[in-house]
């Protein structure tokens with residue numbers, strides 16, 4: 001009798017363990033699927049995704065330019081909302097992976113280049129209003145100031161510039177720093193003043209973040225009194 005009960009007990013436990021193991025595996029699979037498909041853009045920051053969604057609609061954004069493609073998660077998110085998306089990646093290995101995931105998107109153009117070079121080539125050909133999502137970094141050369149300079153040279157004003165990994169005062173959001181220089185307002189202000197004029201641009205920060213919990217700055221040039229000053233090279 002004792003042996004029979006012990007055997008039954010073992011069988012039950014093995015069956016229970018098997019069920020638990022299967023549930024765990026399924027949960028893991030679902031988790032991975034959610035991470036890959038639901039909110040992978042913007043490092044999983046769905047507060048930022050929501051804010052960007054609103055901006056795109058409010059501003060009637062026609063073109064997005066992303067610097068730093070990496071695996072293309074944010075690119076694909078942008079391409080679902082914006083008629084034309086350009087993304088720039090310096091590393092061939094990331095670009096190759098990203099390209100595979102862009103097969104279903106006819107509105108994405110991938111440029112394999114150093115971001116300021118690619119911006120110089122493509123900005124004169126794009127339609128505004130433009131959303132610039134500046135997110136190229138990780139290596140010794142930090143292209144952010146040169147990227148702003150290329151936007152300045154183009155004369156474009158109908159745009160929103162979003163810089164990821166930015167220092168947000170009075171927050172615990174993560175931000176970039178290179179050789180002791182934080183990516184903060186003081187660092188980009190001279191370039192923005194040169195691009196759009198002193199006090200001719202406004203900015204605001206993200207106030208909530210999730211995912212990798214990174215800081216973000218949004219920059220919008222104020223409209224010029226004489227809109228004719230915007231370079232004719234841009235199709236409106």
Ligand SMILES: C[S@@+](CC[C@H](N)C(=O)[O-])C[C@H]1O[C@@H](n2cnc3c(N)ncnc32)[C@H](O)[C@@H]1O
Nearest residue numbers: 068069070074089090091114115135136137143
């Ligand atoms: C933080 S990841 C970009 C993440 C991507 N924007 C996203 O939201 O999923 C930074 C990327 O910038 C690329 N990068 C770094 N320097 C660059 C440069 N000068 N020009 C173009 N891409 C650059 C890196 O190779 C890397 O893939």
